[in-house]
Amino acid sequence: MSIASTIVQNTPIFGKMFSVDKSTGLEEINAWPALMIMASFVWLAVAGLLGLVMPATQLFALDTSWFYMTLTLHGAALSFPFGFQLMVGVGLHRSGGCVGKPVTGWLPALTFITMNLGAALLTVAVLMGLSVSAVVFYPLPLVGAKMGVWSMSSVVLGFTGIYLVLASMILAYPILVIKMMFFGKKREDLVLSERTLNDPGMLGMILASLTLLIAGAPLVVVGTIVMGVLYGIVPASMVAWALEPVVFQYAFYIFAHNMMEAMALMITSAMYATLPLYLADGTRKLFSDKLANLALWVLLLTSITSFLHHFITMYPSQPAMLSYWGNIMSWGTGIGAAITIFSVFATIWQHGLRAEPGIIAVLMGWTLYILDGASAIITSNVAWAYVLHGTMWQSGHFMTVIFSMSLMWMGVFYHHYPVMTGRKLDPVLGAWFVRLASIGGIGAALVMLAGGSAGMPRRYAAWNQEGWMLYGNLLVIFGLIIAASFIVYAYSLMKSRDISSPVGRQVAAA
Amino acid sequence: MLDFLFTGWGAFWMMLVMVVPFGLMFYYVIYRKSVVDSGPSPTPRSKLSRLEGYWLSAAFVIFVGVNLASLKFMPLIAAANASTSGEPLQEISLTATSWAYDISNRQIEAGKPVRFSGKALDTQHGFAVYHPDGRLLFTMLMMPGLTKSTTVIHTFKDPGTYKVRCLEYCGIAHHAMADELTVVKSN
Ligand SMILES: [Cu+2]
Numbered sequence: 001m002s003i004a005s006t007i008v009q010n011t012p013i014f015g016k017m018f019s020v021d022k023s024t025g026l027e028e029i030n031a032w033p034a035l036m037i038m039a040s041f042v043w044l045a046v047a048g049l050l051g052l053v054m055p056a057t058q059l060f061a062l063d064t065s066w067f068y069m070t071l072t073l074h075g076a077a078l079s080f081p082f083g084f085q086l087m088v089g090v091g092l093h094r095s096g097g098c099v100g101k102p103v104t105g106w107l108p109a110l111t112f113i114t115m116n117l118g119a120a121l122l123t124v125a126v127l128m129g130l131s132v133s134a135v136v137f138y139p140l141p142l143v144g145a146k147m148g149v150w151s152m153s154s155v156v157l158g159f160t161g162i163y164l165v166l167a168s169m170i171l172a173y174p175i176l177v178i179k180m181m182f183f184g185k186k187r188e189d190l191v192l193s194e195r196t197l198n199d200p201g202m203l204g205m206i207l208a209s210l211t212l213l214i215a216g217a218p219l220v221v222v223g224t225i226v227m228g229v230l231y232g233i234v235p236a237s238m239v240a241w242a243l244e245p246v247v248f249q250y251a252f253y254i255f256a257h258n259m260m261e262a263m264a265l266m267i268t269s270a271m272y273a274t275l276p277l278y279l280a281d282g283t284r285k286l287f288s289d290k291l292a293n294l295a296l297w298v299l300l301l302t303s304i305t306s307f308l309h310h311f312i313t314m315y316p317s318q319p320a321m322l323s324y325w326g327n328i329m330s331w332g333t334g335i336g337a338a339i340t341i342f343s344v345f346a347t348i349w350q351h352g353l354r355a356e357p358g359i360i361a362v363l364m365g366w367t368l369y370i371l372d373g374a375s376a377i378i379t380s381n382v383a384w385a386y387v388l389h390g391t392m393w394q395s396g397h398f399m400t401v402i403f404s405m406s407l408m409w410m411g412v413f414y415h416h417y418p419v420m421t422g423r424k425l426d427p428v429l430g431a432w433f434v435r436l437a438s439i440g441g442i443g444a445a446l447v448m449l450a451g452g453s454a455g456m457p458r459r460y461a462a463w464n465q466e467g468w469m470l471y472g473n474l475l476v477i478f479g480l481i482i483a484a485s486f487i488v489y490a491y492s493l494m495k496s497r498d499i500s501s502p503v504g505r506q507v508a509a510a
Numbered sequence: 511m512l513d514f515l516f517t518g519w520g521a522f523w524m525m526l527v528m529v530v531p532f533g534l535m536f537y538y539v540i541y542r543k544s545v546v547d548s549g550p551s552p553t554p555r556s557k558l559s560r561l562e563g564y565w566l567s568a569a570f571v572i573f574v575g576v577n578l579a580s581l582k583f584m585p586l587i588a589a590a591n592a593s594t595s596g597e598p599l600q601e602i603s604l605t606a607t608s609w610a611y612d613i614s615n616r617q618i619e620a621g622k623p624v625r626f627s628g629k630a631l632d633t634q635h636g637f638a639v640y641h642p643d644g645r646l647l648f649t650m651l652m653m654p655g656l657t658k659s660t661t662v663i664h665t666f667k668d669p670g671t672y673k674v675r676c677l678e679y680c681g682i683a684h685h686a687m688a689d690e691l692t693v694v695k696s697n
Contacts, residue, residue, distance in 0.1 A: 280548035320586040338569035352548035374528040383583035390677025453518035455646035462685035
């Protein structure tokens with residue numbers, strides 16, 4: 001028995017929801033993914049609650065340092081050990097079943113350990129006072145330590161945690177996916193639904209892994225140097241260039257922006273794979289594979305350099321030419337989205353849809369993702385950036401992109417759940433989850449975008465001016481609805497029942 | 511109308527212009543094809559391909575149109591316009607350090623273009639100017655270690671007290687980093 005399934009089985013409360021079915025011979029593609037998915041939901045449970053603490057600190061006028069602490073933990077935990085890890089777990093299970101390769105050995109273990117240990121170290125550092133938000137704002141950690149706002153040991157601990165998380169995302173996971181795609185022997189007994197790399201349902205996986213590896217490379221170099229200096233291995237004077245804020249920031253955003261785009265490629269690909277399985281007439285085909293692949297390529301090529309939109313308001317230190325380039329490339333990703341929109345609607349129009357909770361969750365998550373995409377390209381326009389950068393508009397964008405992709409992965413997981421666990425989920429609870437998540441997600445997104453339009457700053461512990469508290473109050477309401485949706489989802493996993501009919505491969509083929 | 515489009519609320523309307531048609535299509539296609547009648551549609555493929563052409567062209571036209579319309583509001587163009595207007599620039603230089611600003615001049619004349627040039631001395635800071643009615647007029651991002659100052663050229667129309675806020679997160683007293691500018695009638 002795999003060590004991963006042993007851990008899942010022995011985890012209180014959560015173990016019951018995710019324990020894998022050992023009778024099907026598929027444990028090799030199920031065990032590590034199940035452990036990762038379980039861990040992601042543990043992070044969600046903690047970080048989701050912190051999301052509600054944030055507006056609460058403002059409503060009850062608590063010490064502002066609580067706001068910045070929960071802000072940092074909430075953002076970091078939902079982006080990395082929840083959102084990213086959920087994607088890794090479901091994605092690895094999918095890849096294994098599509099190419100017939102086991103998810104075993106030291107790489108999945110390394111991916112899991114670096115992600116969760118790193119996130120745990122960062123959490124401890126934040127609890128020690130390191131409130132630098134999810135995007136680090138280097139050199140803020142060092143400046144804060146110099147000013148005595150937090151300790152140098154919390155900075156060292158926090159950076160170590162971030163470094164481990166990055167190692168998981170930039171190195172371990174992409175290398176694992178590439179290894180599974182291109183190396184090793186295919187095992188027929190693990191093939192659930194075979195896919196080639198030309199399949200839109202698989203192409204995004206590989207494009208995304210390469211993106212993470214390539215776009216993350218500069219940050220690995222700079223991050224390693226910063227670590228070397230922090231631990232006193234490398235003298236700071238020797239590597240002054242790498243410690244320049246501008247170098248760190250550009251390396252950070254080339255990665256951070258493309259990490260989001262990589263996640264978008266993965267989930268779009270997973271949607272292209274899942275949608276055909278729910279077509280009413282049983283066709284199992286997209287409107288056009290070529291068009292679907294084109295959307296992925298457009299998204300990939302335009303997204304790589306669109307990160308420049310993060311620095312538009314730094315003119316002229318970021319030359320106007322580069323800002324305009326980032327502007328146009330960001331809008332180019334919108335063309336990719338327009339192609340995807342057409343593909344999905346045309347496919348459903350032609351063949352009808354079996355509306356089951358899993359696929360509806362995917363489609364509702366995708367709707368939110370389109371809403372988010374619109375908000376993203378608007379704030380990437382040079383003119384709008386000057387009135388939206390640094391406002392709640394961008395928090396709305398960041399939250400919505402993570403939430404929408406997570407909702408889509410939860411839908412895809414819904415689809416794979418019977419194969420992984422040998423149990424089925426109650427469709428009524430599933431439908432309630434989708435309803436609540438959609439209302440909460442769309443509501444929270446619109447409220448935050450409206451707050452940004454009104455000039456409400458993001459990452460800001462003083463909402464009680466200019467009438468901004470209105471948006472704060474509405475956020476609490478929609479936040480509670482989102483929380484309710486997650487509780488319903490967790491409850492449906494708890495209440496899953498054994499599949500009485502034959503399990504395993506027949507189910508996968510159904 | 512363009513002046514409204516490129517404000518904060520203009521952005522919200524633009525978002526709705528993009529999202530509402532999508533939502534209607536979503537409802538029309540997915541509700542119809544899953545709840546009302548999930549049978550296959552007889553629409554010929556050639557018709558769908560034509561529709562695809564229209565749809566992508568429309569997206570393309572909106573994308574190009576909006577970005578062309580925004581050109582006039584881009585800082586490089588705004589700077590060029592200000593320098594050809596013949597009005598002398600009012601120069602204001604500022605530095606930002608956690609958690610306060612040092613501003614060379616807080617009194618501004620309405621109707622004359624002002625060039626703000628800012629530097630951050632310790633960590634990243636912002637410099638966002640709010641109209642007395644609460645609207646955000648513009649924000650600047652300043653990063654320490656850069657040789658060039660971040661600049662914005664802006665012409666104030668209305669006299670009054672304008673709030674300044676930092677919009678780049680800079681630590682636990684970030685929200686306290688604020689200042690004020692006074693715009694007076696031109697004489
Ligand atoms: Cu500041």
